[in-house]
Amino acid sequence: MAVAPAAPLIRSEIREDVAYLTLDRPPLNVLSIAMMEQLSAALDEVTVAPSLRAVALRGAGKTFCVGADIGEHQGETLRPLLDAFHALILRLLQCPVPVVTGVHGYALGGGCELVVASDVVIMAGDASIGVPEISLGVLPPAAAVLLPRLMGPHRALELILQGESVSGVEAQRLGLASQAVPASELDGAMERVLNRFRQLSGAALRRARRAVTESMDLPVRTALERLEEMQLREIIPSPDAQEGLKAFLEKRRPVWLHR
Numbered sequence: 148m149a150v151a152p153a154a155p156l157i158r159s160e161i162r163e164d165v166a167y168l169t170l171d172r173p174p175l176n177v178l179s180i181a182m183m184e185q186l187s188a189a190l191d192e193v194t195v196a197p198s199l200r201a202v203a204l205r206g207a208g209k210t211f212c213v214g215a216d217i218g219e220h221q222g223e224t225l226r227p228l229l230d231a232f233h234a235l236i237l238r239l240l241q242c243p244v245p246v247v248t249g250v251h252g253y254a255l256g257g258g259c260e261l262v263v264a265s266d267v268v269i270m271a272g273d274a275s276i277g278v279p280e281i282s283l284g285v286l287p288p289a290a291a292v293l294l295p296r297l298m299g300p301h302r303a304l305e306l307i308l309q310g311e312s313v314s315g316v317e318a319q320r321l322g323l324a325s326q327a328v329p330a331s332e333l334d335g336a337m338e339r340v341l342n343r344f345r346q347l348s349g350a351a352l353r354r355a356r357r358a359v360t361e362s363m364d365l366p367v368r369t370a371l372e373r374l375e376e377m378q379l380r381e382i383i384p385s386p387d388a389q390e391g392l393k394a395f396l397e398k399r400r401p402v403w404l405h406r
Contacts, residue, residue: 156182158207159189164200164349165341166193169207176212178257180219183231190238197405200344200352203337204248204265206258211249211274214256220285229288232257236289239264240360243353245344249337250274251330255312260289263297266356268323269337270315271330276323277312296363298322348387349405 156179158169168189170176193199206212219228239246239261248265254276262268262276270276278287278294287307294303298321306313319327328336344352358377362370382388386406394401 154181155185157185157189159193161193161196161199163345164196164198165345166199166202167205168193168202169205170212171207173208175210175253176206176208176258177216178212178214178232179216180224180228180231183228183235187231187235187238190242194243198349199244200347200349201245201247201341202242203341204246204261205337206250206252210252211254212258212261213253214258217283232260233289236260236264236293243356244349245352245356247337247340247344249333250276250315250324251333253312256280256287257289260287260293262323263290263293267325267340268318269326269328269333269340270318270324271333272315272327273330274315274318275312276315276318277310278307279310279312281308281310348391348401348403350385350387350403351382351391354382354385 156170156172158167158171160167166189168186170178170182170186172179172182190202193202215228215232219225245267246265247267247269248262250262250268250270251274252271254262254270254274256278259276259278278290280287290303291307294306297303302321313321313323315324315327318324326336354377358374362374365373386404387401390403391401
């Protein structure tokens with residue numbers, strides 16, 4: 148007997164070299180195993196195009212995401228849930244192009260961890276973000292790893308140990324969000340960031356993102372040496388670097404080949 152395919156829980160669309168991925172499990176976009184697997188698959192699919200400049204991640208309906216499905220967070224589904232979620236977090240962290248995430252409503256638990264794994268985060272000022280797992284007697288593994296790197300151990304522990312949420316405005320102050328804007332301006336703020344990426348070389352964006360992510364855990368001297376070699380051997384000889392330098396000298400806009 149054939150198994151019916153999982154219902155679509157992620158909407159995917161590419162517009163002008165940006166992939167728009169939308170969590171679509173109303174009303175709260177609770178992350179099920181199927182949803183995580185579909186989002187991972189969508190990331191794999193859209194990032195193949197060399198001209199892709201960014202991924203835009205949003206939640207449909209009244210909120211971004213309130214976290215993982217509690218029903219799947221126990222018994223025989225716990226291990227598959229953790230495996231699917233950690234695979235998704237790694238895909239976001241290793242995404243070859245910038246991930247721009249817009250948050251309205253709530254980003255709690257696993258939803259907060261999706262945000263923390265993104266590159267540019269734009270939140271509605273009245274949105275709420277946090278990791279309330281401690282109130283359930285459990286912990287948020289991805290947040291426990293990523294939050295201290297993002298905002299320092301003291302602030303990270305305060306969020307994780309108290310389990311309380313903060314507003315988008317406070318999230319920006321803490322370094323969790325790049326921008327906090329009125330909810331009515333969230334779409335426009337995201338598009339301004341995405342339009343900036345649209346002006347740039349897809350190849351340059353990929354190389355820059357890889358340079359940052361691959362050097363984060365290295366000693367400073369080692370990281371500098373590796374990036375200098377990357378600049379000399381890979382970046383400067385590339386068609387887009389040559390075009391960008393030439394266009395600057397000729398006072399014109401570059402024509403990118405995304406190579």
